[in-house]
Amino acid sequence: MVKIKILINKLFFLWCVIFIALLTLGMNKKENNEDGKIFKNICVEQVNIGNLTINEAKKSILKSYYPKPIYLKYNDKRWCIEPKDIRLDYNIDRSIEEAYKYTREEDKLENIKKMFNLSFKESYNINLHASYDEVKLSSIIDKICKEINVGVKQATIEIKETGQIITTESKEGIEVDIIKLKENIYDMIDKKDIKEINLPINIIKPKISTEAVKSINTILGQYSTSFNDSTSRGSNIHVAGKSTSDILIMPGEIFSYNKSTGARTWSNGYKPAKVIVGGKYVNGEGGGVCQVSTTIYNAALLAGMEIKEVHNHTFPSRYAPRGKDAAVSYGYTDFKFKNTYSHPIYIKNIVNNGAITSKIYGCRQDREKIYIRTEEKYSKDKIQVKTYRIYLDEENNKIRDELVAESKYKIK
Template sequence: MLRYRKLSFLLCILLCITFLLGMNKVEDTKGKKIFKNISIENIDIGGLTYKEALEEINKYYKEKDININYEDKSWTIRPDEIELSYNIEKALSEAYDYTETESKLENIKRKTGLILRRNYNIDLKATYNEVKLSNFIESICKEIDVDVTQASIEIKDSGEIIRKPSKEGKEVQIIKLKEDIYNMICDKKIKSLDLPVKIVNPAITTEDIQSINTVLGQFSTSFNEHNSRGSNIHVAGKSTSEKLIMPYEIFSYNKATGARNWVNGYKTAKVIIGGKYVNGEGGGVCQVSTTIYNAALLSGMEIEEVHNHTMPSRYVPRGRDAAVSYGYTDFKFKNPYSHPIYIKNIVSNGAITSKIYGCSQDRERLYIKTEEKIDKTNIIVKTYRVYLDEENNKIREELIATSKYKLK
């Protein structure tokens, strides 16, 4: 008896489904209506014609202009300019075709599920032309972007200081703007956007260079400028001059000069190798590094790297030279102050003078002293920097370097 009731119930359901399917088929033929319980983006379009469904979806998901604003400027991206589409027509076709596959059995299964209120929802797929959007954004950047201007300083040989002020820059944050537009399109919620613009602050400000107002220390050496060595001193002196070193920044002599070869303007001249004078590329550059080294010592710079020659130099006292060899040994110092410094070299009339300019607040009273001792084969020199108070009393002294020279 129970089995008979179940069979009767199933038969009734089957007859109802068949009847409804038949009615729907007539309805499709006459009005081309979408089958019931089908939706797009959870908007019910079941029982609607194509036109009715299109109107319903467009109430919520019609492509709109994208408006971008910044201060008193505004830009409008029209949907057709970037080929923006939610592919509504494709979704409507999918809605119609969902119960019109090539398999009659599959169609019956799907219609039965829909009749039994198993909703079928179709998501809209937003698409746009990335290249065209990028081109539009690039045109906005041309209107807004402003290059940052670093403050600059130039000190003439006469000591005249010429300063040029800094200026902040502007830069459209392209990645963020694209992400905002992408998310907005994908979410299908078009709204006005504020243009994301980043203010680019100069690394070197007007205030930085304004603090450079005095010579912290200077040193001079002489040379014969009428030979290859003298020519090299001119080249190296120029390449290491007019350098602005920011607070706590490290100056590298080798980085400033580059390789000492003919491409960079250097000639063959005498250099010290293995305790002997031999011809080599860039002979004379060590005199420039030595001159700057002594100016750095007198300016209170922190010496990061310094090497002495194997033989004492003719142009500076023992313990005060700075030997360099590109790719091997360098001369480096750090600006220890909270203000920038400026290296100025003057090469003229057989002399090179290196001046280190900085803030008068950073100038200290000091002098350099050396202590020598001789062992069986070497002269050993210790170089100290001695700091004084206003009454020339010693405050402290620091060991800067220990040099070792071979006895002749």
């Protein structure tokens, strides 16, 4: 029994030596890329090209894999991207060359191992690696998008000084989802499985809808102050009043006085006028803008706005009661409020005949009965004022109140 096993092992060893010798002999045979054949059981994309010449292998692969046109569709429109337009190439020649050289490397022993595995074990598969011109593809996609994309149209509102409300309707926008489209194309090219693509479209909803602007139908709060119209200060009030007027504030948005007016400089239309600096009146650019912020502040209080930032003057103002002023200084102190309603509001300032009136329009559903009460406390050279907002029901009974601001003034 032992002798038989030894004999079998010797025969197997002898057979392996003969097989290796034959392989080595075959490898030493002079071949070229035109006439030589690819070793058996070598595949490209699972297409078996073993025992085929390079030309035969290419014909075999091209039956299943070749660059096809990419068709894009949207409604009744159709576009074709030809392979040559984007230089689409599956690099078949490169993969066939790799297959041909797989058993023809310089390391002969390694080649013998590969041949042995291919002869008795599993096949060897080589994947095609697609390439294309990304810049050209993007350019073609951009041109197609221009034919389809429609910009979103926001609804608008304009309120005249007479109170007339003019609105325009919103319109949804259409936009090709370029990221998703490119991902689809890249995936098809990578898998060598070209199919027609329905263009992925995003519907862009307007931020300001028709329903939103049409909900503005009443005055929620208004306030007026007077001034000398024939002075530089009066001129500044006109400029600041205009820059903070006709502003739509959506639900949850915050109005910033300084952001609306910008810097109070000569280039922005402001003139030198009296301002308070260090507790003293001096000439400075933009004097008078605090009267505009104060007027809007009082309208905002009566409209039920959430006051986010407000500051009082060093001395009591001549144009507003104590506790009801809003001092501003660009880059330092601001006046801000937030629209906490579920509907938008609209600021309208009217400046003429030595008076400025600020009106805050909104939805009738949001209107509340409000009045403002202040409490004053004197201490030596100062006046401390607490400002409360009182909410009433239909019978003028107090529902609730809230402390809005605490002010401190110097007594001259």
